[in-house]
Structure formats: structure tokens, C-alpha cells
Amino acid sequence: MNIVVLVKQVPDTYSERKLSDADSTLDRDSADAVLDEINEKAVEQALQIKEAGEGEVTVVCVGPDRATDAIRKALSMGADKAVHVCDDALHGSDVLATAKVIAAAIGKGDAPDLVLAGNEATDGGGGAIPAILSELLGLPQLTHAREVSIEGQTVKATRETDEGLTYLEANLPAIVSVAEKINEPRYPSFKGIMAAKKKPVDTFTVADLGVDAGEVGLGNAWSAVTEAAPKPPRAAGQKAEDEGDGGTKIAEYLVTQKLI
């Protein structure tokens, strides 16, 4: 079983995240960069599938030089090898370009039986990469999985929604995006950390992948992020003393808010 996991390095959600003043792309220097937690979960899922049968787990990452740290983390958790697409030309790429590059990077290796991704990155948060990839690679996709299992040539997934559970299945090869609740990712082991150093990481540029440089990067993006601002802190609530007229006061407030 050849499993590909898409991993993204993102600014740590604990640190202050912002866009660069120059071009409104992610200011990567202002925050610690980590392997996105949702991707740790995707790696965990891949490892569980591998451990239940057999197979090989390859992580694919599109990102700058220091994304090697995120790749290393995935390898120290137990992934077998990695593909890193690293090219200054990619700076500011939109989801379409990113997906094309990921598709080309996947194409460099043996055809995957299963591609695992997070359902949504914590920084860009487009939530569209898996879907676009599904189109580009011509593979079925199961999204927002909180449970995944492989049975023969079929992949089964459970999706949780506010209304209940949906049970899905598709023939392999397929793309599955995982949701928050899917698992608790393992801690890398000390030995895993040491072994990771020796695992192969293939690094490609956009040209290596045969992708036209005119299709990627900020200048060729079809959409632009113009600004990002932190949510204003929640305003202090309004306190109403109940002097026997509490109910009326609440009703009056709700009327001013056009809620009743």
C-alpha cells in the first residue's frame, strides 16, 4: 500500500500570526513554524493503516527551506520518506497553483493507493486543496473523515456533521481529508528522531516537476489576500440588574438587536 500524506508547515497557532507588510503573504519570520496539527493527524492515520497491514508512507510538502523541520517531524513520527517542493517562485501561490504543484510532485513517485490530507490548513484555511487534487488526479475523494479504514480495494470513511454521521466509501486509489477528531497523533520517539535523519527526502523545484513557472507564485495567483486583521476582542457584555423587571430588560435588549 503506497500512502501519500500531504503536510504543510504553518505558523504556530500559539504565536502571533500576521501577513507581511510588503505583499500580504504569510509573514513566516514573525512566528514559529510547525507541522500543522491536522497534518500530524493525517500522518498518524497513514501510520495506523501501514501498521495494520503493510505499505510505505511518503510525505509531500510544498513550502520554503525551513519546511524541512515539518518534514522531519513527520518522518520522526514514522513516515518512510519525503518529497519537498521548494522554490522561491512558489512564494504567494494560490490554492490552484499549490494543488497543481502537489499533483506534479505526487506524479514523480509511484502511483499512490491513498492520499491523505488535512481537511483545512490552520493558516490559509482554504480547505480546497484535497478537492482540487481530486480533480487533477482524477481520484475520488472522501472529506472530513473522523474514521478511516481500508477493506481490500475499498476505503471507508465516517464523516461527522452537526446532524449525525455519514458513512462513505470509495474505490482505491482515493483521496481522504481528515477532520480534527480522527485521532490523537503519536509523539515522535527519540529513536524515530534519530532514524528520521537517515530517511530519504527528495527535493524538487517547480522546473523539476515540469510545472510552468508562469502558473505559480504571487504574480500569477487568480485571487489575492488583501488584508488580515485579528478579531477585535469581544466587547464586555452589558449587565442588567434584575429589579423585578429583568425579563422586560432582556426582551428590550433583544428587540434592539432585532432578534425578536
Added chain:
Amino acid sequence: MPAVSQEDFQPIQELVHEFIRDRVVPREQEIADADAIPEELRRQAAEMGLFGYAIPQEWGGLGLDLTQDVELAMELGYTTLALRSMFGTNNGIAGQVLVGFGTDEQKSEWLERIASGAVVASFALTEPGAGSNPAGLRTTAVLDGGDWVIDGQKRFITNAPIADLFIVFARTRPADESGTGIAVFLVPADTPGVEVAAKDRKMGQEGAWTADVTFTGVRIPAASLIGGDEEAGYRAAMTSLARGRVHIAALAVGTAQRALDESVAYAASATQGGTPIGDFQLVQAMLADQQTGVLAGRALVRETARNYVSGADRRIGPSSAKLYCTEMVGNVADLAVQVHGGTGYMRDVPVERIYRDVRLLRLYEGTSEIQRLIIGGGLVRRARR
């Protein structure tokens, strides 16, 4: 050459740093209230390899040397010492007896499971009346039809309530000119005649358990004699303890750093009459004394570990480091309570816990008085030679 290169060690230390700060520190109160380490933390610690970082690689561990061990210990000291205690006996006093003195068969039977955390090993030396002077221990081991039969009572044994294996020190004969007569044995906890009493009610370190252990006619095969040598026990205990002393000194430094950080944070924010207490020079003086102790302790621990690894000093240095650092952390914790004022006397405030937790460090693995005897006696003996 260390088994783990400095380059490999760095991300390992970072992982432990992150684990302690992100996973354990937020759960300190829960650990104190439940008097137990949450199962999830135990599992993560085992998965990472914390049960066997000091066990050699050929026996399934990571094989950190003491210079690296102390760096981890300083990280571990930053949170409740009960976490470290959970795997402390495996890596330390109990595990190192097997590493240093076991036969290959004994090592291959036990060490891998000790390193993975599948087996918790306890070090059973202390007895009523034989703590500071273990040579006075009275537990006996008698050869009977090819088996050893052990009888006696141990006390204050760390991890006894959860132990799978006891490393038991017992005498096979009275001490005489030829030696101490103390041997050391591998006794699985489920051997008939092994009885672990209810866990002790302690001053601090909630989540780490100790208990009395009684051995009544405990019959174990001849092959359970560690190293196959009836004289190995005393030397094994002393060797294992000397290494452990440097580790304990490092733990003390880690905890002192935490007490300092808590004190600085408190001094910077708490106010009296509108003035942050950190603006008062008498409070600054306390912080300065804490900081100085931490820096001196850290430097001492690192140098002592280097000299231990090189073989330059495995006796006076370890005792000096343990003496200085455990007394230092006692003082730093006391100052931390003082900086916090009445708040520092309240349960659930980290420095109150630290104040109680670190008191133990001056007692076990050799009291401060015993360290002074080792240091002073060693110096005089050296001068006479």
C-alpha cells in the same frame, strides 16, 4: 564518542522540553489532586522513550551519556518531580544496576522491557535502621537446593506499588574482612512471598509512590543473582547511586529554574499599594540570590557530568553536585514562597508544591550529611595517599 551525537541529541532535548512545558505543566494540579500521573502522559512518555533514555542502545534504550542525561533532567525538573519519578528508577538506580553489573542473560531478559516501560523496576536497598548506612542491611538470601530464598523488609521503596521487578539487596553472609557480604537479586514482583504494603503518605511529590516491601521466604532461581557474584551488591549500589547523584543535582537545578521563573513572574505583576513588588529592592535581592544559585548549580552539574563521563571524578564531584544543588533548590524554593508572600503558603500555587517536593532531594540517594562525609573523607584519604 557518545552513542547519541550532539546533533541527534538536540531535537531529542527539544521534544522533551516541549512535552514538559506543553503537556505536563498544564496538568500539574490534576496530578497533585489525583496523586497519580494520567495514563495518557505515561503512554506518551513511554512512546517517546523516556523510560529508557539512559539504558544502552544494544539493550533497547537510547544510551544517553551522563552529560546528556543531566540536560534532560534539567528539563524534567521544571515540572512536578513525580513525572520523573515514574521512569526515574528504570533509567537510574534500578536500571543502572543491571546495566553495570548484570550478566548478558539477565540484561537481555529484562533491559529491553525496562527501556520500553513495559516493566517498571524498583531499587530496594533501604531498610529500617539501614538507610544512610546500607552496609547494615539485614535482609538475607540463603541458598537452598539451587534456589535463593530471600527474607527481610525494605522501606520507602520508590515505585514499589507499580513495580514489576525489584532489584533487591540482601546479605548472603555477615560482613567480614573479605567484604560486605551484600549481594543483589532480580525479584519479579509477582513472586510468592513478595508483599507491597499500602503506599506511604508523603510530604510532597504527589503522583510518585513509595511503600514498604516485605520478602517472606521468597524463592528465586540461582540465575537471579545479579552478575552471578555474591559480592557485587554493595559496589553495584554505590556505583548506581553515584551516577544518580549527578542526575538528582540536575533535577534540582531544573526545579530551581522553575521556582525562579514563578517568582519573577509574580514579582513583576503582583502589587502592594499600587507598586509592583518587583520594584522593591529587597524582593529583587531574593530574585538575585535565586538566579545566582541556579546559574552556579547548572554550571556545577554540567562540569560534574563531563568529569563523570571522562572518568576523571566519579565520587567527590557527584556528591558535591548533589549536596550543593539540592541545598540550593531548598533555599531557592524557600525564597520563592517568600516572594509570593501569603499566596506562597496556599495549596495549588506552584511554589508551595515545589517547596514540599524538593525537600526530598536532600534526603534520598544519600542525605546531605552523607554527601559531606563522602566529600570530606575522600579529600582527606586522597591527601594521605
